[in-house]
Amino acid sequence: MNFPMAGAPGPEIVTQEKLLLDAAERIARIRDGRLAVHVHLSALRPTNRQEGHIRIALRMLEPMVNAYRGQMFLLGNSDIVFMVKDPNPTDVENMIFKLRALFSKDPLTYADSGDGRDNFCTWYDLGLEYEAFLAVSQKAASEAQRRQKAKAIVTKEINNLDAKSLGTVLERIATIDIAKLIRRQAAIAITHQGNAEVLFQEFFIAMSELQKALAPDINLLGNRWLFQHLSQTLDFRMLGALQSLKLTQRPPTYSLNLNISAVATKSFTDFEKSLPPDSRVSVELQVLDVLADSRGYYAARESLREKGHLVAIDGLNELTLRLMDLRQFDADLHKISWSPEMREAEHGDAVAAALMPVAPERLLLARCDSEAAITWGMNQGISRFQGRHVDAMLAAYTMHGCDKAAACTLAQCISRHGVVTGPLRNDCGNNQMLDSSPVMRVARPKQRQETL
Amino acid sequence: MAFSPSDRAATERQKMIAQRLPSGENLLLEYIHKLERHRRGRRAVLIRLSILQAVNRREHHVRIAAATFETLVKQLKGQVFALSNADIIFIFKEAALEEVEAGIVKLRFLFSDDPALASDDREGSTFTDWFLLERDYDSLLHFAQRMLNEERQRRTQEFAQGLVEQQMPRQQKRGEPLTPMMLAKMEEALVRADLANMMRRQAVCAMVGKAPPQPVFHELFISIADLRETLLPNVNLASSPWLFQQLTETLDRRVLSLLNKHDDRTVAGDVSINLNVQTLLSHEFLTFDDNIKASMRGTIVLELQKVDIFADLGAFLFARDFAHDRGYRICIDGVNLESAPFVDRERLGIDLVKLVWDPAMATGKLPNGSPLLDYVHRCGPSRAILCRCDAQDAVDCGQATGITLFQGRHVEALLTAEIQRQKGSFRRRR
Numbered sequence: 001m002n003f004p005m006a007g008a009p010g011p012e013i014v015t016q017e018k019l020l021l022d023a024a025e026r027i028a029r030i031r032d033g034r035l036a037v038h039v040h041l042s043a044l045r046p047t048n049r050q051e052g053h054i055r056i057a058l059r060m061l062e063p064m065v066n067a068y069r070g071q072m073f074l075l076g077n078s079d080i081v082f083m084v085k086d087p088n089p090t091d092v093e094n095m096i097f098k099l100r101a102l103f104s105k106d107p108l109t110y111a112d113s114g115d116g117r118d119n120f121c122t123w124y125d126l127g128l129e130y131e132a133f134l135a136v137s138q139k140a141a142s143e144a145q146r147r148q149k150a151k152a153i154v155t156k157e158i159n160n161l162d163a164k165s166l167g168t169v170l171e172r173i174a175t176i177d178i179a180k181l182i183r184r185q186a187a188i189a190i191t192h193q194g195n196a197e198v199l200f201q202e203f204f205i206a207m208s209e210l211q212k213a214l215a216p217d218i219n220l221l222g223n224r225w226l227f228q229h230l231s232q233t234l235d236f237r238m239l240g241a242l243q244s245l246k247l248t249q250r251p252p253t254y255s256l257n258l259n260i261s262a263v264a265t266k267s268f269t270d271f272e273k274s275l276p277p278d279s280r281v282s283v284e285l286q287v288l289d290v291l292a293d294s295r296g297y298y299a300a301r302e303s304l305r306e307k308g309h310l311v312a313i314d315g316l317n318e319l320t321l322r323l324m325d326l327r328q329f330d331a332d333l334h335k336i337s338w339s340p341e342m343r344e345a346e347h348g349d350a351v352a353a354a355l356m357p358v359a360p361e362r363l364l365l366a367r368c369d370s371e372a373a374i375t376w377g378m379n380q381g382i383s384r385f386q387g388r389h390v391d392a393m394l395a396a397y398t399m400h401g402c403d404k405a406a407a408c409t410l411a412q413c414i415s416r417h418g419v420v421t422g423p424l425r426n427d428c429g430n431n432q433m434l435d436s437s438p439v440m441r442v443a444r445p446k447q448r449q450e451t452l
Numbered sequence: 453m454a455f456s457p458s459d460r461a462a463t464e465r466q467k468m469i470a471q472r473l474p475s476g477e478n479l480l481l482e483y484i485h486k487l488e489r490h491r492r493g494r495r496a497v498l499i500r501l502s503i504l505q506a507v508n509r510r511e512h513h514v515r516i517a518a519a520t521f522e523t524l525v526k527q528l529k530g531q532v533f534a535l536s537n538a539d540i541i542f543i544f545k546e547a548a549l550e551e552v553e554a555g556i557v558k559l560r561f562l563f564s565d566d567p568a569l570a571s572d573d574r575e576g577s578t579f580t581d582w583f584l585l586e587r588d589y590d591s592l593l594h595f596a597q598r599m600l601n602e603e604r605q606r607r608t609q610e611f612a613q614g615l616v617e618q619q620m621p622r623q624q625k626r627g628e629p630l631t632p633m634m635l636a637k638m639e640e641a642l643v644r645a646d647l648a649n650m651m652r653r654q655a656v657c658a659m660v661g662k663a664p665p666q667p668v669f670h671e672l673f674i675s676i677a678d679l680r681e682t683l684l685p686n687v688n689l690a691s692s693p694w695l696f697q698q699l700t701e702t703l704d705r706r707v708l709s710l711l712n713k714h715d716d717r718t719v720a721g722d723v724s725i726n727l728n729v730q731t732l733l734s735h736e737f738l739t740f741d742d743n744i745k746a747s748m749r750g751t752i753v754l755e756l757q758k759v760d761i762f763a764d765l766g767a768f769l770f771a772r773d774f775a776h777d778r779g780y781r782i783c784i785d786g787v788n789l790e791s792a793p794f795v796d797r798e799r800l801g802i803d804l805v806k807l808v809w810d811p812a813m814a815t816g817k818l819p820n821g822s823p824l825l826d827y828v829h830r831c832g833p834s835r836a837i838l839c840r841c842d843a844q845d846a847v848d849c850g851q852a853t854g855i856t857l858f859q860g861r862h863v864e865a866l867l868t869a870e871i872q873r874q875k876g877s878f879r880r881r882r
Contacts (some may be wrong), residue, residue, distance in 0.1 A: 043627035047766060052733025056774050059738055102773050105766055163636035163698065170632065224699040224763055229632070232694075291762040292693060298819055319765040323800055328793040328820060 017137075020073040022083055024137040031126040033086045036133050037096065038107070039121045042077040048076050048106045048424060057099060064095045076144050081137075081249070083126070096121060107236050121143035126305055143312070160222025161230075165215065170233055172214050178234075179241040179421045181209045185256070186365060186394055186437070188377075188419075189384035194444045196393075196435035199384055200253035200366075203242060203420070226276075228259075235262040243274040245420055249435040250275070255282040257314065260289050272307070282310040282333065287320055289327065312364075318347055321354035334358060335366045338373040338387065352380050355393040360448060381448030391417060397440050404429035478598040480533040480541060484589075484596050491585040493546045496592055498581040499559065501538040505570045506681050509538040510649060516562070521554040524548050531761060543585075545556065556580055596780050627688030634687055635695045639702050641683050647703075647710050655867055656724070656837055656859045659847060664870040665863055669722040669753055674703055695835040697759060708736035712743060714730045724753035724783060728760050732771040741778060749779035758786045772801055783837070787812055793820045795861065797831045806837045809846040809860065828854045 027034060041049050061082060067070045068086035068091075069085070084092065100109050100120055109120050125135040159165070176212045211220050219434040221227055231246060235258050242254070245354060254275070262268055263283060272281065283304055290297045290313070301311045312333035316326070318341070326334055336355070342348040355363055365377040368387030378384060395413040399405040407412075407429060416428045428434055487494060497834050501509045501517060514534055521542050524530045530544030530552075544552055560579065564571050569579060581590045616852065651674050657665035669855070680689055704727050705857055711725075754775055761768045762783060776781055783804035787795050789812055798807045816824050828836050834857060838850040841860030850858060 047764075048770070050767075052730060053769075053770060055735070056733055056770070059741075060774075061776075068484065072700070098777065102770060102777070105769055151811060163632045167632040167636065223698065225694045225701070226632070228694040228697075229692060288759060288763045291791055291794055292759045294788065294794065294819075298790065319769070323765055323796070325796060325799075326792060330820075 005296055011403075014075045015139040015141070015144040015148065019076055020075070021075075021137045023071055023083065024134050027083070027126065028130070028134075034083055034126040035087055035089075035092065036081065036124040037092065037121055038127055038136060039080040039082075039096075039099065040119065041103075042075075042079045043098060043107075043108045043119060044078075044103060046105050048103060048391075053103075054078050054080075054088055056102070060099055060102070061095060064091060064418060067091075075140055075286055079140075081140075088360075110450070125225075150425065157351040158217055158219050160219050161226045162223065163226065165218050166223075166226045168214055168228065169218065169220070173233055174239060176213050178205065178237045179245065181205050181213060182238065182241060182245075182420050183209075183418050184250075185386060187291040187384060188390055188394070190383040190385075190442055190445055192444065193220050196440040196442045198251065198343045198394075199253035200255040200257035200405055201239070201285070201437075202257070202386070204257050205238055212236075232259050232261060238263070238266045239271040239299050241265040243271055247435045248432045249421065249437075250279055251435075251437060252278065253256075253280050253282055253310070255284055255312065257284045257286075260285060260293050260300050263304065264296075271309075274314060280309050282312050284312045284314040286314055289318070305332075310399075311452060318342070318351055321351055325357075326354060327357050331362070333364055333384070335368045335386075337362045337368075338365050338369070338377070340370075340372070348376065355380060355382075360445075375421055378443065378445040381446055383445040386415075393440065394438065397438050398436075401438070402430050402433045404433075450452060453700055473605065476533070477535055477596065477603045480535070481593075481600050483531060483533070483543065487543070487585065488589070491589050494543060494585040495546055496541060496543040496583040496585065496588075497550075497552060497556065498583070498595070499542070499556070501540060501563075502578055503578060504538075504563055504566045505568070506678075507649065508566050510565055510678065514538050514540065517559055521552070521556060522848065524551060524555075527620060537599075564660060585622040586756050606870075627686050627691070630684075630687050630689055630695050631692075632695065634756035635699060636788070637697060638683050639664070642706050644703055645683065645706075647674055647679075647681075647706055649691050650675045651681070651707075651710075653723075654852075654859060654864060656857055657867060658854070658856055659720055659851070659858045659863070659864050659866075660718050660856055661851075663797070664859070664873075665867050667722075667867065668857060669724055671724045671726075671755070671859065672707075673726055674707060679703075682847050700726070700757070701730065704728050704731040704797065705734065706741050707860075708734075710737045722751045726755045726757075729756060729764065729767050729771045732756075733767075734847045746779065750781070753781045755782050755783045755785040758784055758791060761800070762794075766774065769801075777799075789824075790819055792824075792827055793818050793822075797835060804837060805831050806859075807837050807844070809838050809840045809850070811845070813853070814845070824853045 039228075041054060044053075054074065057080060061072060061080065064070075064087075065082045066089040068084035070082055070087075072080065072082040074080055095120050103109050103120075121138075124130075124135060124136075140259055144207070149201060161169070178434045182203055184201050184203050185201045188196045190196050207220060211218070214220070220230065225432065239258075240255070241261070242256075260269075272425060275281070281401050283300070285300075287299065304311050310332040311392070312335055313329045313331045314333055315337060317337045318339065321336070336351070341348075342351055355418065360381045364384035364386060365382050366386045368374055368377070368385050368389045370389055372377065373387065374389060391414050395410055395417055398417070399410065399413050400410065408416075412427070416424050417434055419425050424433065425434070475551055485777055501514060501515060504513075515690075518534055520531060521544075524544060525532055525643050527548075527549040533541045533543075535541065542724055543729040560569055571646055578779065583589075585592065586706045651672060653670040653672050655665070655667040656668050657667050660667045680687065689699070707725065708727075708731065727737070741749075753823065755769070756771075772782055783793060784797070784800065784802050785806045787809045788806065789810045792807065795805065813824060818824055818827055833854070836844060836855050837857040837859055838855045839859040841847055841850070841858050841862045843862050846860065846862065847858055
C-alpha cells in the first residue's frame with residue numbers, strides 16, 4: 001500500500017476521503033461481518049503527529065488490514081480509517097491496543113472525554129452502524145474537497161531550513177538590526193514574607209520575528225541540527241546587541257539563552273565587561289547542548305560560578321524529568337515548563353516526585369500562562385515563576401503605580417514590557433516604570449512536605 | 453552492510469586471505485633473512501598500490517590484490533606480504549614467473565582507471581619493481597629494513613598525533629571548518645557517491661578475563677575518514693558538530709537505501725547499524741524492515757546517538773517503542789565519561805549503552821564523583837560496551853569496572869591474532 005502523506009499536494013483531486021466514501025458506498029449491500037475503525041490521529045498534539053509518526057501507525061496496522069482483506073485510508077487531517085471483513089475482534093483490539101501504547105505519551109490516549117467515549121478511535125460494526133459510518137465518510141469527503149479548494153488559493157509554501165538556505169540566512173543575519181528582535185521576560189521569586197520580587201530578566205531573540213525579518217519563506221526551526229548551528233551565530237549577535245541597549249534601569253540579573261560554546265568566547269567577556277559591577281548573568285542552557293558537550297558544560301559551569309554568575313537548565317518537562325536525574329545537572333536553577341496535564345494527579349505527582357531531590361530555590365516553573373500554573377507550583381513549594389501570567393501580574397502592578405496608566409490597556413503594557421527598543425517601547429509614556437523591578441505582595445508558597 | 457550466503461562466502465574468503473596474509477614489515481624482514489641462503493631461483497615483485505589514488509587503495513583493494521597470488525601461495529610457490537602503506541610484496545620461485553606476470557597484468561587492468569596507471573607503461577614502470585634475489589638480495593633487504601623503520605616511525609607519529617589531538621580543542625584541528633555551503637555540496641555529492649566502498653564493519657566482542665575475544669555482533673558503519681577524503685579532503689568535519697550531525701542524518705538514509713538496493717543481500721543477523729530517530733520513522737527504514745526476516749530483527753541492534761535521543765525525547769520514545777515492537781534492540785551511542793551521569797539506561801528503556809573509552813576512566817570515577825563501577829553495575833551485566841579501545845589498557849580498565857563487551861582497533865587486532873593462532877594450532881595438529 002502506498003499512501004500519499006497527509007497534506008502532500010496530490011496530482012489530482014481524487015482524495016483519500018473520496019476513495020473512502022466510494023468504498024463505503026460500495027459495501028452498502030455486503031456490509032454484514034464488516035468492521036470499520038476510525039483512528040482519530042488528527043486529535044494528537046502536532047509534535048506527535050508528524051509524518052514519521054503517521055507512517056509508523058500505518059505500518060503497524062497494515063499486516064492486520066491485509067490479513068482481513070481490508071482497506072485502509074489516510075485522511076488529509078492524519079486520521080486513519082480502515083475496514084476489515086470478518087475479523088477476529090481480538091486481533092483488531094490487540095492492534096489498536098498496540099497503537100494506543102505507541103501514542104501513550106499524548107493526552108489523546110489517556111485524557112477522559114467526559115462522556116465515556118473513546119477519544120482515540122471509533123468502531124463501527126457495519127452490519128448495525130453502517131449509516132453512521134457512511135455519514136462520517138461523507139463528511140470527511142466534503143471537508144477534503146473544501147480543503148483542496150482552499151489550498152489552491154494559498155500557494156505560498158514554506159520550506160524547512162536546509163544547508164543551502166542556512167548559508168544564505170547566515171549571510172543575511174549580519175545585515176539586520178538584532179536589537180529590534182530581542183524580547184525580554186521577567187521571572188519572579190516569592191519570598192517567605194510574601195513579597196514577589198523580580199528574580200531576573202530573560203533576554204532572547206523572538207524566533208517568529210527573526211524568521212519574518214530574515215527569511216519569511218523558510219521555517220528556521222524546521223531542521224533541529226541546522227537551527228542549532230544558526231543559534232551559535234545568534235548568540236554572538238545578541239551578546240553584541242545587548243551591550244548597546246539603552247535601558248533606564250538595568251536588571252540586577254540578566255538571563256540569557258546561550259550555547260555552551262558561547263560562554264568561553266570574547267563576545268561573552270565583552271558583554272560581561274559592559275555590565276554594571278553589581279549585575280550578574282544567569283546563562284540558560286539546553287539539555288541537548290549539555291549532552292552534546294558535557295565536558296564543556298562542567299567547564300562553563302565552573303567558570304560562570306567563579307565569576308559570580310549562575311547556570312540554569314532550560315526546557316525541562318515531564319519527559320526529561322521522568323527519564324533523567326535532575327541532580328546530575330547540579331545547576332543553580334532548573335526551569336520546568338508548565339503544562340496543563342500537571343494538574344492531573346498521574347502527571348503532576350510524577351513531576352513533583354522528580355523535583356523533590358532538588359532544593360526549591362533552585363527550581364523555577366516557566367511558561368506559567370494561568371493562575372492554575374502558579375497555584376500548582378506553590379503547592380509543590382516552588383517559589384520562582386515565569387510566563388505570560390507573571391507578565392500580566394507585573395504589568396497590572398506597574399499600571400497600578402504608573403501616572404501615565406490612564407492612556408494604556410493591560411495588553412499594551414504587557415507587550416511594551418516585552419521589547420527593549422523600537423516603536424512599541426516609544427509608545428510608552430513611562431519607560432522608567434517599564435524597566436523597573438517592582439516588589440509585589442502575594443500569597444506565600446506552601447512549605448514542602450518531604451513525604452510525598 | 454548486508455550479507456547474503458554468497459556474500460558471506462566472499463567474506464569468508466577474504467577472512468581466509470587475511471589469515472594467510474602474514475602482514476607487516478616485520479614478517480617481510482624475517483622472511484628475507486631466512487632466504488639468505490636460498491636466494492637462487494627466487495624473485496620478488498613490489499606492487500606499489502601506494503601510488504594509487506586513495507579511493508583505489510582501501511583495505512579491500514589490498515585484499516583483492518593480495519588474493520591474486522593466493523593460488524601460488526597455496527601451491528607453496530611464493531609468499532605474499534602486505535605493507536602498511538598498502539604496497540604488496542610477493543616473493544616467489546622462478547618457475548612461477550609467468551603466472552606472476554599474468555597476475556600483474558590483471559592488477560593493472562583492475563586499476564587501469566587510476567591516473568597513476570594511465571600514464572605508466574610497462575618499461576620503466578613505477579607501479580611494479582622486480583628483484584632477482586641472487587643479484588638484488590641486498591637491495592631487497594635494505595628496502596625491507598627501510599619499510600620497517602618507516603612503519604615504526606609512522607606508528608610513533610600517529611600515537612603522538614593522537615595524544616595531541618586529544619588535548620587540542622576541536623576547532624584547532626587541521627583543515628578548514630565545515631560551512632553550510634560545503635555541507636550542501638556534500639549532501640548533494642552523497643546522492644551519487646558509492647558508499648559501498650566506505651562501508652566498514654567492526655566487531656563488538658565479549659571479553660572476560662584472559663579468554664580470547666568472542667564476537668557478539670558487528671557494527672556496520674561508513675568510514676567518515678574515507679568519506680571526507682573522497683568528498684572534502686581539506687575540511688575538518690568536527691569543527692561544526694551540529695552540521696556534522698545533520699550530515700549523519702543524510703548518511704543514515706543513504707546507508708539504508710544502500711542496504712535496501714541490494715535485493716540479494718538480506719541483512720543477516722548479529723549486526724548493528726547507526727540511525728537517527730527521524731530515520732527510524734522514515735520510508736527507508738520501513739523498506740529495510742520489510743526486507744528483514746522477522747526472526748532476524750532480534751539480532752539487529754539499532755545505534756542511536758545520545759544527542760539525537762535527548763534532542764526530542766518524545767520522538768525517541770515513540771521510535772523506541774516501535775523498534776522494540778518490531779523486535780530490534782536499541783543501543784545509545786557516544787556516551788562518554790562526562791555525559792554518562794545523564795544517561796540512565798533503565799529509565800530511557802534502552803538495551804545497550806556504548807561508552808567511549810577515555811584514559812581518565814582509570815580513575816574509576818565519573819565527573820560527579822560516583823564510582824564508574826556502580827554505573828556499569830546499574831547498566832547491567834553485558835549491557836555496557838566499551839568502544840574505541842585502541843590499546844590493552846582500555847580493556848583492562850573496562851574489565852576492572854565490570855564491563856564485558858568491547859570494541860575498537862585493539863579488539864580487532866586481538867581477534868585477528870586469535871584467528872591466526874587457531875589456524876596455527878589447526879595446522880600443527882595436521
